[in-house]
Amino acid sequence: MKSQAGIFPTFFLSGFECSSFAWKDRGRRDLAAELQHYGHADEDYAMLPRLGIAVAREGIPWPLVERSPGQYDFSLIDDFLTAQRRHNVLPIWDLCHYGYPDGLDPYSDAFANRFAAYAQAAARYVAERAHHGPLCFTPVNEPTFWGYMGAEWAWCAPFGKSAEERRRFTLALARADIAAVKAIRADFPDARMVHIDPLIWVVHPRDRPDLAEEARRESYDDAYIAWDVISGLKRPEYGGSPETIDILGFNNYSFGQMEYQGGGKPNQPLQPGDARIRPLCDLLQEGWAKYKRPCIVAETSGLHGGRPDWLNDIVCESLAAVNRGVDLHGVCLFPAVDMTDWHTGKWLHMGIADVEALPNGTLMRKPFLPYVQMLQHWQERLHRPTTLDSDPFDKSVDLGEVIRAARQLDIAPDANWH
Incomplete structure (x- = not known):
């Protein structure tokens, strides 16, 4: 298998929860602050190269940076930049992770214009302080899910x-995303x-075959509203193109395969063993075949003690996809440090590291060893380093090695991976 340069310096990536939404009963929230990520930035980033990870998704909280129109204070991310330089971690900057400035109408022309101006200012700020290229951004995180x-x-x-209104909002986010790019x-x-x-993947309830078309629409139409616009497949007047969408990031969790509920409420996750689950x-x-762009699994994690098995299943399915020709450049274990349930505030135990609250309120990081061991297992099988040297950017991942390993393992897709 000939060498094939990947996009990133490591095949496994990670990231940090960075939502900054105005929440239904809490007002403006900053999940990075709730995690104490600002204060623990150096510790959080130091963990990654020891695990063979040199790429991390990180957030710039737009509503906290632009508190008045056109006035930006990016000092909030300075400790992130310092930690990235110190520990040689390449960031993928989320520029809008579910939050926009107070008083800004997302359906107005001003929304796209202000987001574009902020995105350009953010790019200039991090470029002046970055330790290594390429500059990588996620303009709007999960526009369809945010819809x-x-x-x-x-x-x-x-x-x-x-x-x-959901479709209207998703289109507004796609339009702003294109302007930012x-x-x-x-x-x-x-x-x-x-x-x-x-x-x-959405299916109709067994006793409601009349909902089959609604379930199909959510799986094949509504799930791709934003990407269809950003890639230029739809609404070409917005200016999207394949080069604009660039790299596809597929988030995958156990609750992503669902039974359609309708009526403006979330769908019901399929339970393990359900015959309707797909590999x-x-x-x-x-998803890849629709756009034919390089892709990553941009978020994935199991819960509690299921994290190692989940990672094993995800890598097996990803390698099976590689054998079908999917241009996969990495798998992102998200989050690096645990996060809370947005609704209940309880820790989800889904990170590479869990947290433990000390009596003084400090959240101590504790890597979950079985998860780390499964990561190391797959790094070795894919001939990837389990720890990084002082210059992880001297070359990118050789995807030829990943493709060769995928062919040697010859893993069959498994509908029971859930």
């Missing part, structure tokens, strides 16, 4: 409650964009 949670389920701003690339034409949304390999292949 549901913000404009149909009313979990967060803009607190919509209908499918019509153009603004960034006006200064940095080689910047890479990682566009991220959940990979889902992740199939879903990756379908």
Whole structure:
């Protein structure tokens, strides 16, 4: 198998929870602050190269940076930049992770214009302080999912409650995303964009075959509203293109395969053993084939003690997809440090590291050893380093080695991976 340069310096990536939404009953929230990530930035980043990870998704909280129109204070991320330089971790910057400034109408022309100006300012700020290229950004994180949670389920701003408003909001996010890409690339034409949304599968209830078309629409139409626009497949007047969407990021969790509920409420996750569950390999292949762009699994994690088995299943399905020709450049174990359930505030135990609250309120990081061991197992099988030297950027991942390993293992897709 000939060498084939990947996009990133390591095949396994990670990231940190960075939502900054206006939440339904809590007002503006900053999940990085709730995790104490600002204060633990050096410790959090120091963990990654010891695990063979040199790439991390990280957030710039737009509503906290732009507190008045056109006035930016990026000092909030300075400790992140310092830690990235010290520990040689390449960031993929989330520029809008479910949050926009107070008083800004997301359906107005000002929304796209202000987001583009902010994105350009953010790119300039991190470029001046970055230790290594390429510059990588996720302009709007999960625009399709944000459409549901913000404009149909009313979990967060803009607190919509209908499918019509959800589609309208998703289009507004896609339009703003395209404007941001153009603004960034006006200064940095080689910047890479990682566009991220959940990979889902929706089925109708067994006793409601009349809902089959609604379930199909959510799986094949609504799930791709934003990407269809950003890639230029739909609404070409917005200016999308394959180069704009650039890199596809498929988020995959156990609750991404669902039974359709309808009525403006979240669908019901399929339970383990349900015959309607599909192999992740199939879903990756379908999603990738629509756009034919390089891709990553941009978020994935199991819960509690199931994390090692989940990672094993995800890598097996990903390698099966590679054998079908999917241009896969990495798998992101998200989050690096645990996060809380947005609704209950309880720790989910889904990170590479869990947290333990000390009596003084400090959240101590504790890597979950079985998860780490499974990561090391797959790094060795894919001939990837389990720890990094002082210069992980001297060359990118040789995807030829990953493809060769996938062919040697010859893993069959498994519908029971769930």
